[in-house]
Amino acid sequence: MSGEDGRASIxxxxxxxxxxxxxxxxxxxxxxxxxxxxxDGARGAGGDCAVLEVPADxxxxxxxxxxxxxxxxxxxWIAPREIGYRATAAALSDLAAAGATPIAILLAVSAPPxxxxxxxxVAAGVGAxxxxxxxxxxxxxxxxxxxxxxxxxxxxxxxxxxSRAGARPGDHVYVSGRLGGPAAAVRAWTGGxxxxxxxxxxxxxxxxxxxxxxxxxxxxxTSAIDVSDGLVADLRHLAAASAVSxxxxxxxxxxxxxTTVIEAASGGEExxxxxxxxxxxxxxxxxxxxxxxxxxxGEVVAGGAGVEARASGVxxxxxxxxxxxxxxxxxxxxxxxxxxx
Amino acid sequence: MSGEDGRASIxxxxxxxxxxxxxxxxxxxxxxxxxxxxxDGARGAGGDCAVLEVPADxxxxxxxxxxxxxxxxxxxWIAPREIGYRATAAALSDLAAAGATPIAILLAVSAPPxxxxxxxxVAAGVGAxxxxxxxxxxxxxxxxxxxxxxxxxxxxxxxxxxSRAGARPGDHVYVSGRLGGPAAAVRAWTGGxxxxxxxxxxxxxxxxxxxxxxxxxxxxxTSAIDVSDGLVADLRHLAAASAVSxxxxxxxxxxxxxTTVIEAASGGEExxxxxxxxxxxxxxxxxxxxxxxxxxxGEVVAGGAGVEARASGVxxxxxxxxxxxxxxxxxxxxxxxxxxx
Numbered sequence: 001m002s003g004e005d006g007r008a009s010i011x012x013x014x015x016x017x018x019x020x021x022x023x024x025x026x027x028x029x030x031x032x033x034x035x036x037x038x039x040d041g042a043r044g045a046g047g048d049c050a051v052l053e054v055p056a057d058x059x060x061x062x063x064x065x066x067x068x069x070x071x072x073x074x075x076x077w078i079a080p081r082e083i084g085y086r087a088t089a090a091a092l093s094d095l096a097a098a099g100a101t102p103i104a105i106l107l108a109v110s111a112p113p114x115x116x117x118x119x120x121x122v123a124a125g126v127g128a129x130x131x132x133x134x135x136x137x138x139x140x141x142x143x144x145x146x147x148x149x150x151x152x153x154x155x156x157x158x159x160x161x162x163s164r165a166g167a168r169p170g171d172h173v174y175v176s177g178r179l180g181g182p183a184a185a186v187r188a189w190t191g192g193x194x195x196x197x198x199x200x201x202x203x204x205x206x207x208x209x210x211x212x213x214x215x216x217x218x219x220x221x222t223s224a225i226d227v228s229d230g231l232v233a234d235l236r237h238l239a240a241a242s243a244v245s246x247x248x249x250x251x252x253x254x255x256x257x258x259t260t261v262i263e264a265a266s267g268g269e270e271x272x273x274x275x276x277x278x279x280x281x282x283x284x285x286x287x288x289x290x291x292x293x294x295x296x297x298g299e300v301v302a303g304g305a306g307v308e309a310r311a312s313g314v315x316x317x318x319x320x321x322x323x324x325x326x327x328x329x330x331x332x333x334x335x336x337x338x339x340x341x
Numbered sequence: 342m343s344g345e346d347g348r349a350s351i352x353x354x355x356x357x358x359x360x361x362x363x364x365x366x367x368x369x370x371x372x373x374x375x376x377x378x379x380x381d382g383a384r385g386a387g388g389d390c391a392v393l394e395v396p397a398d399x400x401x402x403x404x405x406x407x408x409x410x411x412x413x414x415x416x417x418w419i420a421p422r423e424i425g426y427r428a429t430a431a432a433l434s435d436l437a438a439a440g441a442t443p444i445a446i447l448l449a450v451s452a453p454p455x456x457x458x459x460x461x462x463v464a465a466g467v468g469a470x471x472x473x474x475x476x477x478x479x480x481x482x483x484x485x486x487x488x489x490x491x492x493x494x495x496x497x498x499x500x501x502x503x504s505r506a507g508a509r510p511g512d513h514v515y516v517s518g519r520l521g522g523p524a525a526a527v528r529a530w531t532g533g534x535x536x537x538x539x540x541x542x543x544x545x546x547x548x549x550x551x552x553x554x555x556x557x558x559x560x561x562x563t564s565a566i567d568v569s570d571g572l573v574a575d576l577r578h579l580a581a582a583s584a585v586s587x588x589x590x591x592x593x594x595x596x597x598x599x600t601t602v603i604e605a606a607s608g609g610e611e612x613x614x615x616x617x618x619x620x621x622x623x624x625x626x627x628x629x630x631x632x633x634x635x636x637x638x639g640e641v642v643a644g645g646a647g648v649e650a651r652a653s654g655v656x657x658x659x660x661x662x663x664x665x666x667x668x669x670x671x672x673x674x675x676x677x678x679x680x681x682x
Contacts, residue, residue, distance in 0.1 A: 153494035
């Protein structure tokens with residue numbers, strides 16, 4: 001039983017204290033194997049610390065993001081390499097929202113024995129996401145654990161980072177891409193079906209909007225957040241940080257084919273960007289540059305610190321984001337329910 | 342059953358997509374509660390990224406370290422606050438080995454529902470360790486998981502960081518403190534006893550040797566590593582990184598009262614420093630400065646890349662460090678067994 005592994009390790013540790021035993025250092029072999037999968041991505045990995053230079057005049061940005069088996073993904077849904085890619089893209093998305101350039105990634109892995117054979121592929125996915133983002137894995141840690149757990153710590157640099165806190169009354173609210181794809185993929189899998197290839201790809205290979213974030217920071221965006229918990233939930237964070245209210249028209253949120261307004265408004269793990277910008281912001285220039293829609297979905301209003309969302313002209317009650325700790329059934333809705341359409 | 346929590350979360354997530362539900366954002370409330378426990382330690386926590394300044398001319402050092410329930414500790418052994426303190430001290434120890442000054446900590450927590458009530462105390466321990474090290478927690482992430490898992494990402498700064506790679510033939514090998522205490526504590530607990538207070542403290546409140554590491558970097562140390570896997574196992578990393586051999590006399594390793602030579606040589610999670618330095622290094626000055634022993638335990642020898650350890654004049658076969666992934670019984674020893682004494 002996998003639940004015994006950790007306890008067994010402690011017992012072996014204790015048993016080992018009084019005598020000698022031989023071993024090739026399997027954990028260290030594993031670390032070497034993992035980091036060899038990261039190819040040119042692993043610079044200095046294995047030392048106590050990674051040593052880096054932060055560009056002169058730049059601020060350092062740090063973020064950490066964890067992906068847990070059976071919480072963020074299921075093993076039956078996506079391949080080990082995709083699990084590593086996805087976890088890394090999720091962490092890099094925080095740097096994208098700041099308009100930062102990634103400079104390093106650290107990978108902490110907890111894994112049970114049943115995962116050991118697949119860990120090199122997981123690491124290869126981490127390395128691929130790092131390379132796609134123009135950065136490298138510089139260090140990490142491996143431990144035992146009952147479920148595969150990947151924590152990615154990412155470091156970036158920016159002279160003028162965007163934050164959640166700069167939205168001003170009168171700004172417009174925009175969101176990149178088309179939302180609802182990852183939610184539709186989860187809906188298919190949990191319903192016993194396989195999502196179509198494009199929808200599956202939205203879940204398996206999210207793209208951190210790093211170039212887009214830097215462009216937005218340089219072209220007048222006043223605040224930004226990445227859509228990881230769900231558009232409305234994340235906009236609530238932005239509203240709170242900026243001490244403003246946001247009036248959002250959910251009908252204007254571009255939707256992934258076959259998804260509902262509510263899937264697009266509440267689905268997490270999109271890794272698109274929600275941003276605010278003044279009235280002279282050039283949306284068309286963004287869309288020309290990246291070939292990605294940047295939809296005007298609402299307005300920043302003075303006062304309060306919340307989100308008022310409407311769909312079909314009807315005010316929608318608070319839309320929860322993804323809550324990992326929710327252990328009880330959903331509360332009865334106080335507001336009007338909106339049915340899928 | 343706690344194993345269902347993660348899967349249930351995914352199912353609820355999927356079920357939620359098609360309709361609205363209300364919620365106060367319990368996960369975000371939890372994050373706020375956790376970071377409020379960090380008191381003045383939480384600067385900017387909750388944003389997508391922490392934004393930091395790295396001192397001019399300094400290099401940035403990054404490291405990540407994970408502590409898992411039933412792998413690194415048991416809930417019955419130490420208090421939640423101690424679990425947080427210990428995990429944070431372990432991560433900071435990597436900065437100590439580099440002679441770096443900590444500038445920020447990020448905390449990623451995975452926890453099952455049974456831990457939620459204790460998470461504020463865990464966070465308070467993280468905050469206390471950060472304060473004791475003169476730094477702050479600047480961000481983090483919370484997710485569900487079956488076992489409490491804490492990943493600490495630490496950032497530090499140093500103009501001239503120490504590494505594992507600088508040992509030169511002719512250098513002496515030193516180790517700080519007295520080894521064997523954490524192993525003795527684990528031995529007591531796994532034998533059904535409670536360790537004495539001082540031994541328990543070595544396990545529950547490890548002290549990252551940050552000031553000592555900076556002093557060593559400034560006073561002629563040529564390489565360093567912190568003792569996290571076991572003295573001999575960690576010295577093997579140092580020998581490999583420096584492409585030298587180390588000749589170690591285990592009888593000269595200061596031992597915690599009541600511990601054996603082998604406990605002192607193989608016990609992990611000490612967070613003492615093992616360093617190399619040239620013949621003119623001033624050990625007495627270190628001991629005066631810190632009131633901590635710095636024992637001369639061996640020599641750096643040209644060639645090879647391993648550790649030759651002797652006890653009572655007898656060569657000791659390779660001493661394994663702690664291997665989280667060891668799932669089989671210990672291999673039969675090829676070398677001579679050394680009995681506890």
